[in-house]
Amino acid sequence: MAASVRLLFRRISRLSHRNINSTxxxxxxxxxxxFGPFSSRCISDAAEDRNTHFGFETVPEAEKAKRVYKVFExxxxxxxxxxxxxxxxxxxxxxxxxxxxxxxxPGARLLDVAGGTGDIxxxxxxxxxxxxxRQKRRALGSSQTLSWQDISEKYPAEDAPHESSSVxxxxxxxxxxxxxxxxDSMGITSGLSxxxxxxxxxxxxxxxxxxxxxxxxxxxxxxxxxALQEAFRVLKPxxxxxxxxxxxxxxxxxxxxxxxxxxQVIPVLGEVIAGDWKxxxxxxxxxxxxxxxxxxxxxIEDAGFCSVQYFNFTGGVVAxxxxxKL
Amino acid sequence: xxxNVLSRLVTESVRVHHHVNPAPFKLTLTACRGSVxxxxxxxxxxxxxxxxxxLEVLVCPLSKKPLRYDADTNELINExxxxxxxxxxxxxxxxxxxxxxxxxxxxSPSKPAE
Numbered sequence: 001m002a003a004s005v006r007l008l009f010r011r012i013s014r015l016s017h018r019n020i021n022s023t024x025x026x027x028x029x030x031x032x033x034x035f036g037p038f039s040s041r042c043i044s045d046a047a048e049d050r051n052t053h054f055g056f057e058t059v060p061e062a063e064k065a066k067r068v069y070k071v072f073e074x075x076x077x078x079x080x081x082x083x084x085x086x087x088x089x090x091x092x093x094x095x096x097x098x099x100x101x102x103x104x105x106p107g108a109r110l111l112d113v114a115g116g117t118g119d120i121x122x123x124x125x126x127x128x129x130x131x132x133x134r135q136k137r138r139a140l141g142s143s144q145t146l147s148w149q150d151i152s153e154k155y156p157a158e159d160a161p162h163e164s165s166s167v168x169x170x171x172x173x174x175x176x177x178x179x180x181x182x183x184d185s186m187g188i189t190s191g192l193s194x195x196x197x198x199x200x201x202x203x204x205x206x207x208x209x210x211x212x213x214x215x216x217x218x219x220x221x222x223x224x225x226x227a228l229q230e231a232f233r234v235l236k237p238x239x240x241x242x243x244x245x246x247x248x249x250x251x252x253x254x255x256x257x258x259x260x261x262x263x264q265v266i267p268v269l270g271e272v273i274a275g276d277w278k279x280x281x282x283x284x285x286x287x288x289x290x291x292x293x294x295x296x297x298x299x300i301e302d303a304g305f306c307s308v309q310y311f312n313f314t315g316g317v318v319a320x321x322x323x324x325k326l
Numbered sequence: 327x328x329x330n331v332l333s334r335l336v337t338e339s340v341r342v343h344h345h346v347n348p349a350p351f352k353l354t355l356t357a358c359r360g361s362v363x364x365x366x367x368x369x370x371x372x373x374x375x376x377x378x379x380x381l382e383v384l385v386c387p388l389s390k391k392p393l394r395y396d397a398d399t400n401e402l403i404n405e406x407x408x409x410x411x412x413x414x415x416x417x418x419x420x421x422x423x424x425x426x427x428x429x430x431x432x433x434s435p436s437k438p439a440e
Contacts, residue, residue: 203420
């Protein structure tokens with residue numbers, strides 16, 4: 001409401017400056033809504049004044065990306081520890097739920113955007129590996145009455161386990177470095193790739209991936225609709241978009257507790273553990289600025305996804321949105 | 327997960343410097359990291375910085391055209407626009423603003439809207 005009034009005011013001042021009389025009538029008739037020819041001119045002029053939110057601050061759009069980068073550069077080393085401390089380990093459950101809902105099949109290709117330290121990708125590879133084991137066991141189980149030759153023929157080809165792959169894409173090099181170190185220490189050698197890239201401008205060709213995930217990253221993107229359009233582009237037809245993000249808590253009691261916890265406890269933890277109060281202040285503020293479940297669902301549908309649905313976890317603290325490219 | 331925690335405890339209490347095997351135990355110790363980074367660098371030079379599947383999937387974020395890998399400068403080159411994306415620590419950096427202009431009069435790689 002305030003934004004449209006501000007836009008109105010700017011338009012009035014600009015129009016009076018240019019002395020265009022004919023618009024005055026149409027203007028008085030439809031106060032508050034954007035109309036075709038004039039809005040485009042006005043918006044192109046307003047591009048340099050366009051602001052966005054960085055937490056509760058208002059910053060120019062060009063600034064936001066830089067500031068978000070700084071935040072994650074600062075917290076990269078302690079990111080995983082902080083996640084455990086802030087969510088009391090519950091973030092692991094949320095991510096496990098994401099994988100559970102995703103239920104990837106062996107051979108699937110995942111694009112893990114804002115994947116940072118690789119949590120989702122590691123779980124994905126693990127899940128697919130166990131799926132494969134289970135399927136193998138089931139296949140062998142059904143062949144108990146066969147001869148040895150027949151059983152050995154049933155063994156899947158050696159390269160099948162390596163078909164599933166995951167590409168971790170993040171705009172921040174530091175986060176990827178931490179993730180790569182984790183992968184090396186876990187001994188993961190194949191099926192995982194790391195790319196520095198911008199979610200609004202993905203360096204991937206069209207129709208490449210089976211699954212696109214973005215976990216706790218989309219609220220940091222300056223132009224969410226562009227990120228959604230890119231997601232639509234790189235997914236194969238039939239591909240699934242999945243977004244895990246903090247969202248609105250519906251229950252009022254829980255909401256009060258959550259707010260108190262967010263604003264009193266989390267920045268303090270940030271200071272104590274990571275030595276960075278401001279980044280975690282940004283974190284909790286950015287959560288408040290993100291659209292709620294229904295609004296975000298609308299944005300995903302606008303990008304072209306079908307069968308969009310969301311699941312609330314922990315009473316709405318986190319929501320998993322899912323859509324398909326059909 | 328639990329194994330990692332235990333291994334971290336073990337390394338932090340024992341202060342392993344000569345643990346040459348980089349795979350399981352090298353998580354957060356800076357002292358350890360020195361010796362292990364050499365190992366990782368050697369590994370990087372021996373193997374290609376990224377596997378071929380990634381090269382098939384990667385395109386220039388601006389023009390969405392395929393890229394050419396240049397082993398000498400360790401960059402991914404877009405001939406058409408005349409820009410080169412660096413590869414740092416085996417991770418290709420596909421941010422347009424960080425790409426290097428090759429020595430031609432091509433349009434600047436940075437996008438104003440970003």
